[in-house]
Amino acid sequence: MTRPIRILGIDPGLRRTGWGVIEAEGNRLVHIACGSLTTDDQATLAERLVTIHDGLAAVVAEHRPDEAAVEATFVNKDATATLKLGQARGIALLVPALAGLSVAEYAPNLVKKTIVGAGHGDKTQIRMMIGVLLPKAAPKTHDAADALAIAVCHAHHRQSVLLKAKVMAG
Numbered sequence: 001m002t003r004p005i006r007i008l009g010i011d012p013g014l015r016r017t018g019w020g021v022i023e024a025e026g027n028r029l030v031h032i033a034c035g036s037l038t039t040d041d042q043a044t045l046a047e048r049l050v051t052i053h054d055g056l057a058a059v060v061a062e063h064r065p066d067e068a069a070v071e072a073t074f075v076n077k078d079a080t081a082t083l084k085l086g087q088a089r090g091i092a093l094l095v096p097a098l099a100g101l102s103v104a105e106y107a108p109n110l111v112k113k114t115i116v117g118a119g120h121g122d123k124t125q126i127r128m129m130i131g132v133l134l135p136k137a138a139p140k141t142h143d144a145a146d147a148l149a150i151a152v153c154h155a156h157h158r159q160s161v162l163l164k165a166k167v168m169a170g
Contacts, residue, residue: 005158006032008065008101009151010056011143012073012092014084015039017052018143021063022134024155031137033063034144045084049091056095068096069104069154071111071146106153111146114153 004023011018020034037055039048070092073085096103112121115129127145130137133152139145 004028004030005067005155006063006065007151007154007158008060008063008068008096009147009149009154010068010070010092010096011146011150012052012070012085012089013143014045014048014052014088015041016141016143017056017088017092018139018141018145018147019056019059020137020139020144020148020151021059021065022148022151022155024158029134029152029155031134031148034137034139034148035059036141036143036147045087049087052088052091053095056092057099060096060099060101065096065101067104067154067158068101069106069150071150072105072107104154104158106150106157110157111149111153114156115149 004025009020017037021032023030123142
């Protein structure tokens, strides 16, 4: 019998970075914890990135995930905002990688399709489906709900991601 796999989902953002931890054992998913890290709008970019780093490092230390998944950045019309989001996403990829975790990335449409059944579900639909898939979860923010959705997406797709990594290493 295999032990449950603990997955950390991260929804990166410069204002708020959502995080969610679940355990997956076969098709069974269990909510462990979720939340969001908020940065100070008045702080410098570097200070905000430190806040995200330290918050995610604390989550990794407390919940000890086996694997992590991060939402891939969508291209925004505002190049400056996209660049800043990319820097927050870099921290979201770096923290679990520094802890020795494999980190998968998922496009927003794949996350939505996995959770809602369509690639263009809105945040309300995602939150509702997270309530169905993880009945004990009560995310206080959309970012935390999105992070749980990313973790669930990884739980559903991790076997193909791991197989692809083995083939590439091959």
